Amino acid sequence: xxxxxxxxxxxxxxxxxxxxxxxxxxxxxxxxxxxxxxxxxxxxxxxxxxxxxxxxxxxxxxxxxxxxxxxxxxxxxxxxxxxxxxxxxxxxxxxxxxxxxxxxxxxxxxxxxxxxxxxxxxxxxxxxxxxxxxxxxxxxxxxxxxxxxxxxxxxxxxxxxxxxxxxxxxxxxxxxxxxxxxxxxxxxxxxxxxxxxxxxxxxxxxxxxxxxxxxxxxxxxxxxxxxxxxxxxxxxxxxxxxxxxxxxxxxxxxxxxxxxxxxxxxxxxxxxxxxxxxxxxxxxxxxxxxxxxxxxxxxxxxxxxxxxxxxxxxxxxxxxxxxxxxxxxxxxxxxxxxxxxxxxxxxxxxxxxxxxxxxxxxxxxxxxxxxxxxxxxxxxxxxxxxxxxxxxxxxxxxxxxxxxxxxxxxxxxxxxxxxxxxxxxxxxxxxxxxxxxxxxxxxxxxxxxxxxxxxxxxxxxxxxxxxxxxxxxxxxxxxxxxxxxxxxxxxxxxxxxxxxxxxxxxxxxxx
Numbered sequence: 001x002x003x004x005x006x007x008x009x010x011x012x013x014x015x016x017x018x019x020x021x022x023x024x025x026x027x028x029x030x031x032x033x034x035x036x037x038x039x040x041x042x043x044x045x046x047x048x049x050x051x052x053x054x055x056x057x058x059x060x061x062x063x064x065x066x067x068x069x070x071x072x073x074x075x076x077x078x079x080x081x082x083x084x085x086x087x088x089x090x091x092x093x094x095x096x097x098x099x100x101x102x103x104x105x106x107x108x109x110x111x112x113x114x115x116x117x118x119x120x121x122x123x124x125x126x127x128x129x130x131x132x133x134x135x136x137x138x139x140x141x142x143x144x145x146x147x148x149x150x151x152x153x154x155x156x157x158x159x160x161x162x163x164x165x166x167x168x169x170x171x172x173x174x175x176x177x178x179x180x181x182x183x184x185x186x187x188x189x190x191x192x193x194x195x196x197x198x199x200x201x202x203x204x205x206x207x208x209x210x211x212x213x214x215x216x217x218x219x220x221x222x223x224x225x226x227x228x229x230x231x232x233x234x235x236x237x238x239x240x241x242x243x244x245x246x247x248x249x250x251x252x253x254x255x256x257x258x259x260x261x262x263x264x265x266x267x268x269x270x271x272x273x274x275x276x277x278x279x280x281x282x283x284x285x286x287x288x289x290x291x292x293x294x295x296x297x298x299x300x301x302x303x304x305x306x307x308x309x310x311x312x313x314x315x316x317x318x319x320x321x322x323x324x325x326x327x328x329x330x331x332x333x334x335x336x337x338x339x340x341x342x343x344x345x346x347x348x349x350x351x352x353x354x355x356x357x358x359x360x361x362x363x364x365x366x367x368x369x370x371x372x373x374x375x376x377x378x379x380x381x382x383x384x385x386x387x388x389x390x391x392x393x394x395x396x397x398x399x400x401x402x403x404x405x406x407x408x409x410x411x412x413x414x415x416x417x418x419x420x421x422x423x424x425x426x427x428x429x430x431x432x433x434x435x436x437x438x439x440x441x442x443x444x445x446x447x448x449x450x451x452x453x454x455x456x457x458x459x460x461x462x463x464x465x466x467x468x469x470x471x472x473x474x475x476x477x478x479x480x481x482x483x484x485x486x487x488x489x490x491x492x493x494x495x496x497x498x499x500x501x502x503x504x505x506x507x508x509x510x511x
Contacts, residue, residue, distance in 0.1 A: 135237030342457025
């Protein structure tokens with residue numbers, strides 16, 4: 001135990017030294033003011049992130065945890081169970097904050113030459129700040145859990161909200177990036193950046209609520225008044241959580257469990273006979289519709305594609321470029337889009353694995369169940385193609401100065417290569433499925449097929465990047481012709497190889 005404490009203490013000391021050096025660089029080299037506004041800004045960012053993490057964790061622990069069925073059968077009150085879980089979260093938050101707050105606070109104290117009262121205040125803040133973040137998180141978790149329960153019962157609403165959030169974030173990204181003046185000159189851009197970031201920090205610090213109070217208190221502005229506000233806020237959060245949780249917690253928890261019974265009046269339609277492939281394909285779309293969160297997490301990287309494309313190309317197009325520079329822009333786009341697109345195909349690399357024990361039952365059916373593989377691949381083709389098409393459409397609208405011909409030729413090229421990589425990733429799982437591991441754990445963490453899929457995607461990105469150098473620099477007139485031809489050959493080869501392995505090995509897959 002003492003060794004463990006000594007190691008953690010050494011880590012905190014090392015982090016404190018690093019933060020102090022970073023603050024010194026900000027103040028004396030980058031000329032960004034290290035004052036109460038920066039302190040408040042850092043508190044808002046770090047504690048805001050803690051609140052988000054704690055809220056997600058509390059929703060899981062308070063309302064969806066399987067141990068609730070046991071705990072509520074014991075002779076314990078609802079609020080006792082509620083606050084016992086809150087205390088566990090507080091302890092975890094306290095330990096995590098030790099590695100964040102101590103280095104930041106001590107670093108500010110050293111750089112700003114703050115007095116003894118500052119360090120005395122830190123002792124109280126180390127204990128009070130986790131109460132604030134956990135108190136806010138526990139209160140937010142109640143309406144958030146209720147909202148999650150609602151959208152889980154309305155999958156279409158969940159999909160619409162996800163699309164609105166993505167489009168909204170992309171719109172905000174375009175607004176922010178377009179504030180960068182063109183043509184881009186690095187020195188002038190840096191000077192403007194320093195001024196803008198300083199003004200932004202000061203503006204954000206004004207709306208930090210309790211964290212503005214804490215920052216002002218630490219820098220000895222109206223110390224006693226701000227201290228009383230801090231203590232009152234902590235007590236108020238505890239009281240609000242207690243009063244609200246008593247009537248709400250049990251009812252919300254009981255409606256959040258997976259086995260909650262909800263009566264529905266359904267009109268069942270007679271089942272129409274369809275081909276086996278269509279049956280499996282409908283199953284894939286049904287699973288996707290019922291588990292949208294899992295679907296979005298599988299393709300989360302692909303959702304970032306329009307953001308990366310727009311930001312990087314806005315910077316590229318904002319610089320004064322030669323004809324060689326234009327060719328470099330195309331080459332970088334080939335590499336970056338392939339890295340993101342192929343990195344999103346990990347679901348294909350676990351397509352058979354995630355069937356688990358049910359795959360054994362499936363193979364006992366007197367049908368050609370290998371159609372299941374083509375159904376899964378078709379679903380991945382359709383979904384990734386739609387997402388990539390949306391990304392390129394948003395990119396073309398947000399950055400009209402980028403040549404339209406290059407945009408859509410790049411789109412076609414990425415579709416070919418990505419489709420080939422989907423087949424390759426599925427083939428990896430076809431040859432080495434981890435059915436028993438998934439059936440026993442229900443997790444794909446540390447799955448070697450995922451890492452192999454990512455490795456092949458990385459290889460493809462740099463291989464076709466090297467081909468792009470040859471195509472766009474040495475044979476400019478036929479550059480896109482060569483790239484599209486190579487990608488089409490790659491797709492045809494992967495299709496033939498996958499089909500051969502599927503026919504040869506699918507029936508031999510064992511649990």
